[in-house]
Amino acid sequence: MELLQQKVKEDGVVIDGSILKVDAFLNHQIDARLMKEVGLEFYNHFKEKEITKVLTIEASGIAPAIMAALAFDVPCLFAKKAVPSTLTEAVHTTDIHSYTKNKTSHVVISQKFLTKSDNVLIIDDFLANGEAALGLYDLVTQAGANCAGVGIVIEKSFQQGAGRLREAGLDVLSLCQIASLQDNKVTLVGEES
Numbered sequence: 001m002e003l004l005q006q007k008v009k010e011d012g013v014v015i016d017g018s019i020l021k022v023d024a025f026l027n028h029q030i031d032a033r034l035m036k037e038v039g040l041e042f043y044n045h046f047k048e049k050e051i052t053k054v055l056t057i058e059a060s061g062i063a064p065a066i067m068a069a070l071a072f073d074v075p076c077l078f079a080k081k082a083v084p085s086t087l088t089e090a091v092h093t094t095d096i097h098s099y100t101k102n103k104t105s106h107v108v109i110s111q112k113f114l115t116k117s118d119n120v121l122i123i124d125d126f127l128a129n130g131e132a133a134l135g136l137y138d139l140v141t142q143a144g145a146n147c148a149g150v151g152i153v154i155e156k157s158f159q160q161g162a163g164r165l166r167e168a169g170l171d172v173l174s175l176c177q178i179a180s181l182q183d184n185k186v187t188l189v190g191e192e193s
């Protein structure tokens, strides 16, 4: 997705040769017009799959996920990283280790919002080692639902996540693929020398 690649190159800031900070358009300030296009890209790729629900994890997955949900005209469900006191009904839970925070969260969704009749599109902002996406896939499996695919805004292709998801048999679409962040420089897949 050219517009996104351009944003990543122009506004992305590399930290320690491994983390890409995209606070200018995705993780803090959100470029709503760009997110609308991101949602439409996911829709165009997965539109034949009769998606009934978009699933993501708070907080940064919500912006792209809600735009995709709008395009599919289905609800957007996000996994919570802490159990709120208002969540009194039965839940599905899984543990997700955060690559950037180096912390494991016990994430939950209410069972009533994901059922075996659902055909789910998982969305997240980044794919690094695949922990978040595989954790969300675990929640889909626990609910007895089907995972129709995984939509990622930015894939760090030099990490193992994409391979792990494909090994699990998942249909993965990444809108921007990063080959390297070495020397604090963004090199996209296809730009390698």
Ligand code: 5GP
Binding pocket: 018, 019, 020, 021, 022, 027, 060, 097, 098, 099, 100, 124, 125, 126, 127, 128, 129, 130, 131, 132, 133, 156, 161
């Ligand atoms: P994974 O679970 O695939 O290892 O990592 C993906 C999750 O970690 C995403 O939900 C994202 O929030 C965070 N993440 C991983 N790598 C980066 C990165 O380079 N930049 C930012 N901003 N978040 C990242």
